[in-house]
Amino acid sequence: MTASIQLPRPVPGQRPALCVMVLGTSSGAGKSWVATALCAWYRAQGYRVAPFKAQNMSNNARVVATPDGKWGEIGTAQYLQALAAGVVPDVRMNPLLLKPEADTRSQVVLLGQVDEALSQLPWRGRSLRVWPQIAQALDALRAENDVVVIEGAGSPAEINLHSSDVVNMRVARHCGAHCLLVSDIDRGGAFAHLYGTWALLPADEQALIQGFVLNKFRGDAALLAPAPQMLQERTGVPTVACIPMQFQHGLPEEDGVFDDRSSAGAGQAVHTTIAIVAYPRISNLDEFQPLLQVPGVRVVWARTPAQLAGADWVILPGSKATAADLAWMRSQGLDAAVVAHAAAGKRVLGICGGLQMLGEALIDLHGVDGNAAGLGLLPVTTLFAQEKTVQRTEVRLPALPAPWQALEGMAASVYEIHHGRTAPHTAMQAAGQTVVEAVPGLLWHSPDGVVLGCYWHGLFENQAVLQALWGTAAPSLETVFARMAEGVGRWFQAVE
Structure with missing residues (x-):
């Protein structure tokens, strides 16, 4: 040369x-x-x-x-x-x-x-x-x-x-x-x-x-x-x-999911396995790239119930076709596997479309996404609006129960891209099935904190969040x- x-x-x-x-x-x-x-x-x-x-x-x-x-x-x-x-x-x-x-x-x-x-x-x-x-x-x-x-x-x-x-x-x-x-x-x-x-x-x-x-x-x-x-x-x-x-x-893959070879912690002892459900219309999967930079964290892209086995966390990511992706999950048996994971007291996190899936129902009056029954892990319903919410914002995380307590009070830069409007299911609330709406219209969790859903993308791209959850941060983008x-x-x- x-x-x-x-x-x-x-x-x-x-x-x-x-x-x-x-x-x-x-x-x-x-x-x-x-x-x-x-x-x-x-x-x-x-x-x-x-x-x-x-x-x-x-x-x-x-x-x-x-x-x-x-x-x-x-x-x-x-x-x-x-x-x-x-x-x-x-x-x-x-x-x-x-x-x-x-x-x-x-x-x-x-x-x-x-x-x-x-x-x-x-x-x-x-x-x-x-x-x-x-x-x-x-x-x-x-x-x-x-x-x-x-x-x-x-x-x-x-x-x-x-x-x-x-x-x-x-x-x-x-x-x-x-x-x-x-x-x-x-x-x-x-x-x-x-x-x-x-x-x-x-x-x-x-x-x-x-x-x-x-x-x-x-x-x-x-x-x-x-x-x-x-x-x-x-x-x-x-x-x-x-x-x-x-x-x-150190950058997300543009055209597909990453694999274990992309992980900075490949070959190290694993303390946390995170299974991300990889449905056909997954969106904003790039926001999980920082997880690959955390030593001891293993990311699995789950398309079958077997791939959820042994996971400490399950994440339901965003979706461009929430109702269709829910139907796909049911066809794979992943719906029951996610419910069983939560029943075992293991963390389930839903982000945007994933949050919508955690609820009781998706209601579409305008032909935006489709109607569907949810997984029933949170007593909330989602109504799809014709107008899309698109915004960036700085948030401060509220008081959260034990599984997420380390994030309480933390400032984070996040963004929203969604048609859905989610709210507590009033009849279920009246019947005693409660959900904690920690941030109105944006963040909900079960009373025990095992199941949490939010409309915020980009949480894991905040170094302080990684530090609070695992005691270490990913290399900065400027370093990359x-x-x-x-x-x-x-x-x-x-x-x-």
Whole structure:
């Protein structure tokens, strides 16, 4: 390898900004992670940086302020990329967010706000409607920064979608982006993926691909030769980086659940096993990433009752389709397993959709989510409203019973994204089945504290919460970003 890093350098103060775009040969290639690392690296070089992804399809979302003083949603990846860049997250950084509700239906969030009209349009029918807002958002970021790090989606070679593309090469053409194409070499076939993706692009788009990146490499880098040279002979594109596998990089996975290899405590003695029910429409799973950084804590993604066995905690996370995910839990026998876990006096925590599942019933009068009977662990009911609650807030945790007592009085930064409005079941209350509403409309628990539910996302991302529960904290995001920036300086060099 040579000593010179193979990344373009912007001219400070020159506008519009340089655009560096991270494309992938497939979903899961590592686009989000590489884009985050580049944001951190450009920031470390002293440049003004902003992330951008025209369209993200994910149920992992964060709450940010909008220009008109409201709260809006963007994908978690762009939220973290903004933090890596050292800037305040902005809805322009992810102007279009698609939140899957079923295999053929998504809720469309445009510039932070749900757009019901767009949600009803077919996939290919949206392009003309959304492109002006996407282009305007990108142009605004380019006018304010030295460099914009752009993330693509899926693969730019999805030729069935090329004519309606608003996230890959249409964006690259619009801003003349310096494009890097990333492939997951751990899966095998990386050189074929890189060549095939490049070959399927028209000539003007091929010309925008300035470098190939091999990601998730394990083994002897000397064994790569002569493939990078042969690939460059066929395409004219150099391989500019070989990034080692990063099992414990400290950021949530964008496209799926993490595994034990991602845990900083892997191989250590386990004192707490937390089973998180992984239903099909799980949302905001990224908020549990800090649990992997706590020594002695083991996280299990549970899809069967057997995977709940032996767990100290069960967490019911958020859901984009609460009624449907409840039906899935029943089909797997997980409903009875969760009830049995609580009956044994072991902790059950429900967050957002998980809270709604803990109650007696889900009532949907507007076709938002669906009607369903709950698990009956808390005497509360949830009514789905047409309007979505989206907000960030600072809270101070109230007095809590013994299992959670260590959190009492603690300040925490949290966020809410939900249609549900939850309240005590009045008839059950009158009959003596009580629930403690510790924070009106937001947090409830059983009298003994075994079962607790809240609408607050992000509790475990507060270092003080981890410290109170387990006596230790996770590495800060700034530590993670600094490590990533340092890695870019080593990995983005010419590969021979």
